[in-house]
Amino acid sequence: MKLEIGRIFIKDIQLGSETSVKSGVLTVDESGLIAKLKEDERIKDVKIDVARPGEKVRIIPVKDVIEPRVKIEGGLNGFPGVTAKPAQCGEGRTQVLYGAAVVTVGDIVGFQEGVIDMWGEGAKWTPFSQTYNLTVDINVIDGIDPHTHEEIVRIAGLRAAEFIGQAGKDVTPDEVLTFEIGSVFEETAKYPNLPKVLYAEMMITQGLLHDTYIYGVNAQTILPAVLHPNEELDSAVISGNCVAACDKITTYQHQNNSVILDLYAEHGKEINFMGCIMAPEHTTLAGKFRVSDYTVKLAKLLGADAVxxxxxxxxxxxxxxxMICKKCEKAGIKTVLITDECAGRDGMSQPLADTAVEAVAVVSTGNVSHVITVEPAEKVIGKAESIAVLAGGWDGALAEDGTFQCELNAVIGSTSEIGFHNVTCRLY
Amino acid sequence: MSDKFKVLYYVNQFFGQIGGEDKAGIEPEFRKEKVGPAIGFESKLKSEGEVIGTLICGDNYFNEHKEESLSFVMDVIKKEAPDIFVAGPAFNAGRYGVACAEICKAVADEMGIPVVTGMYIENPGLDTCRKEAYVIETSDSAGGMRKALPSMAKITCKLAKGLEIGSPEEEGFIARGMRKSLIVEKRGSLRAVEMLLKRLKGEEFETEMPMPVFNIVEPAAAIKDLSKATIALCTSGGIVPAGNPDHIQSASAQKWGKYDVSGRDALNAPDFYTTHGGYDPVYANEIPDRVAPLDILKEFEKEGYIGKVNNYFYTTTGTGTSVANAVKFGTEIGKELKEAGVDGVILTST
Structure with missing residues (x-):
């Protein structure tokens, strides 16, 4: 499977009357985008805005972040199985408006949302302070139940990214990345002496605002599935969850999954990267047993040396x-785990809800309860008061002068467990 | 008034220059002057701070009369109101180390001021105060004084001025067990791949998270006669009265709540809902008893299957709540339940 990602570097976003990229400036046809989204009659109104790196702008509450893209060769445009007909992802050429992001904003059921600060202390803790963000604030008509509401917002974000992505259709990219991995037999024949490595990506699949979709299929309903890494890099996986903001994998992070990218960089050099196992996280013990057994079974079937x-x-x-770690290690498969920590606001608590002596190689992506204090914003996109109820905030977290405090819990992507950001914990 | 920060110092009879083992039984005393290591310590504060007095106590006396000694020491500290408290260094002296540790812990807990001491890594006092104090790592004998005092003074200055404390390696203290969040150069996924390559090559690697060790709690004995038992309802599913009157957090709970349910047959909507941010709330908000089944417990009570439902139900949010907070909540709630004569608890999670 061979995928080319053509990156068009975006250096600014402007609202205007056409959608285009010229000299790195993305112009978005505001009324055209609103009209497009309001084709869904359940959407009452849409507010579009722009937040640029360095501006004293706070976006809250954030639902999802999506990278605008367009497919120009091979496969179908959009998100197959969701906004487009089912089609194979991971092949051909996809053009990416690199440096731009669609950020969906708006209340759904109250608690599960995040914050992005584009400047200062807050910006350090989220990777999405570095992207030019087009915010899409969606209000739905009355009488919509929470599950439908979530779906409307989720799909609207994807449609917005698709609409804007069209601007990259005829633009010559600044950089073209090629991702190519053949069948496991071909790659093993090419690299007989390299260790065979798999990536097991766990996904929250636990109900409203806690779901993940692969080709539009709610991953709650699947057994662990093997994906070619290119499929995820080419928009096969989307986020339907918002909790907690710090470690949810946004759609943008699926499209740019950093574990996949960093493993790819070593493919054919130090390792033979054989693919991804998508592992749902169930709430039931039976589900946990089944998924961990099945994940390890797939790793054994593919002859993995490490996961x-x-x-x-x-x-x-x-x-x-x-469970996945223990069962892999018992089967002789070496593991490296990536997780964040719940060590309490003072950092003095033990960090995990479970323990295993087999977990000897663990990367920590930070303490979700680490408290940050950020200065007042000059402009708030969304609703500043949301901090009182969102996960990682509390009543009184917003001071009268606009200063606010929150745990990293509330900051989108801060403790990303796919290691998308640069936070860690050290013993002090 | 001096604008220097004020340090109160503690030493034993030996470093207090009263005498050796033969004087280890002396009672605590306070002198408004610098004694022994306090002199060298103050000289390292670069005139930013001053030692306002020295507490001295015999090692044997302290260990044999802990309460009296602590009470004397605490009275002096409260009266003198220092900005920071320093003890030792105790090196590998066991009784001296225990005295330093007990006092440091008491000062930190009761006064909330920073405390600094110095010890050898195997000093038996270390575990008592390593979380509360900054314990500078020293050699095992007093020969290490010259090396210990500058580190103790340096960290004291930083603490007194509220400056950020560096890593244990940079500052020379024994890690307190705190998980500190930091921004580093390499993203997590790259660190994971590098760790993987080292592991695959059989090279040395260091985990970023040593696994926690869990306490195992012995289950209580079985209830012999349920029909006479008082049963309490307790949940980490965030069910609270509408409006969440105690502002229990939606994640990473800092508190718990208790609510009188003696006059209710169920936790009906809209009087109750969930404030928990970690699961789909739609079904819990429809019928809160789905998470905290007061309705069934009350039916059991009416049928005589159980003796009584406790008047109060207890609730908090489990998601992202640290184990340390959970242990604290559990201890506090458990104490109340015990005092209320509760025999058993239905504890629901989500």
Missing amino acids: VVSEEGYGNPDSDLL
């Missing part, structure tokens, strides 16, 4: 993570 396992969320999924 990198990334978690999504914390608490009960800590058990899934360690």
Whole structure:
């Protein structure tokens, strides 16, 4: 499977009357985009805005972040199985408006949302302070139940990214990345002496605002599935979850999954990267047993020497993570785990909800309860008061002068367990 | 008034220059002057701070009369109101180390001021105060004084001025067990791949998270006669009265709540809902009893299957709540339940 990602570097976003990229400036046809999104009659109104790196702008509450793209060769444009007909992802040429992001904003059921600060202390803790963000604030008509509401917002974000992505259709990219890995037999014949490595990506699949979709299929309903790494890099996986903001894998992070990218960089050099196992996180013990058994079974079937396992969320999924670890290590498959920590606001608590002596190689992506204090914003996109109820905030977190405090819990992508950001914990 | 920060110092009879083992039984005393290591210590504060007095106590006396000694020491500290408290260094002296540790812990807990001491890594006092104090790592004998005092003074200055404390390696203290979040150069996925390559090549690698060790709690004995038992309801599923009157957090709970349910047959909507941010709340908000089944417990009570449902139900949010907070909540709630004569608890999670 061969995928070319053509990156068009975006250096600014402007709102205007056409959608285009000229000299790195992305112009978005505001009324055209609103009209497009309002084709869904359940959407009452849409507010579009722009937040640029360095501006004293706060976006809250954030639902999802999506990278705008367009497919120009091979496969179908959009998100197959969701906004487009089912089609194979991971082949051909995809053009990416690199440096731009669609950020969906708006209340759904109250608690599960995040914050992005584009400047100062807050910006350090989120990777999405570095992207030019087009915010899409969606209000739905009355009488919509929460599950439908979530779906409307999720799909609207994807449609917005698709609409804007069209601007890259005829633009010559600044950089073209090629991702090519053949069948496991071909690659093993090419690199007979390299260790065979798999990536097991755990996904939250636990209900409203806690779901993940692969080709539009709710991953709650699947057994662990093997994906070619290119499929995820080419928009086959989307986020339907918002909790907690710090370690949810946004759609943008699936499209640019950093574990996949960093393993790819070593493919054919130090390792034989054979693919991804998508592992759902269930709430039931039976589900956890089934998924961990099945994940390890797939790794054994493919003859893996090692597996990198990334978690999504914390608490009960800590058990899934360690079950996969234990069973892999017992089968002679070496593991490296990536997780964040719930060490309490003072950092003095033990960090996981479960433990396993087999987990000897663990990357920590930070303490979700680490408290940050950020200065008042000059402009708030969304609703500043949301901090009182979102995960990682509290009543009183927003001071009268606009200063606010929150745990990293509330900051989108801060403790990303696919290691998308640069936070860690050290023993002090 | 001096604008220097004020340090109160503690030493034993030996470093207090009263005498050796033969004087280890002396009672605590306070002198408004610098004694023994306090002199060298103050000279390292670069005139930013001053030692306002020295507490001295015999090692044997302290260990044999802990309460009296602590009470004397605490009275002096409260009266003198220092900005920071320093003890030792105790090197590998066991009784001296225990005295330094007990006092440091008491000062930190009761006064909330920073405390600094110095010890050898195997000093038996270390575990008592390593979380509360900054314990500078020293050699095992007093020969290490010259090396210990500058580190103790340096960290004291930083603490007194509220400056950021560096890593244990940079500052020379024994890690307190705190998980500190930091921004580093390499992203997590790259660190994971590098760790993987080292592991595959059989090279040395260091985990970023040593696995926690869990306490195992013995289950209580079985209830012999349920029909006479009082059963309490307790949940980490975030069910609270509408409006969440105690502002229990939606994640990473800092508190728990208790609510009188003696006059209710169920936790009906809309009087109750969930404040928990970690699961799909739609079904819990429809019927809160799905998470905390007061309705069934009350039916059991009416049928006589159980004796009584406890008047209060207890609740908090489990998601992202640290184990340390959970242990604290559990201890506090458990104490109340025990005092209320509760025999058993239905504890629901989500």
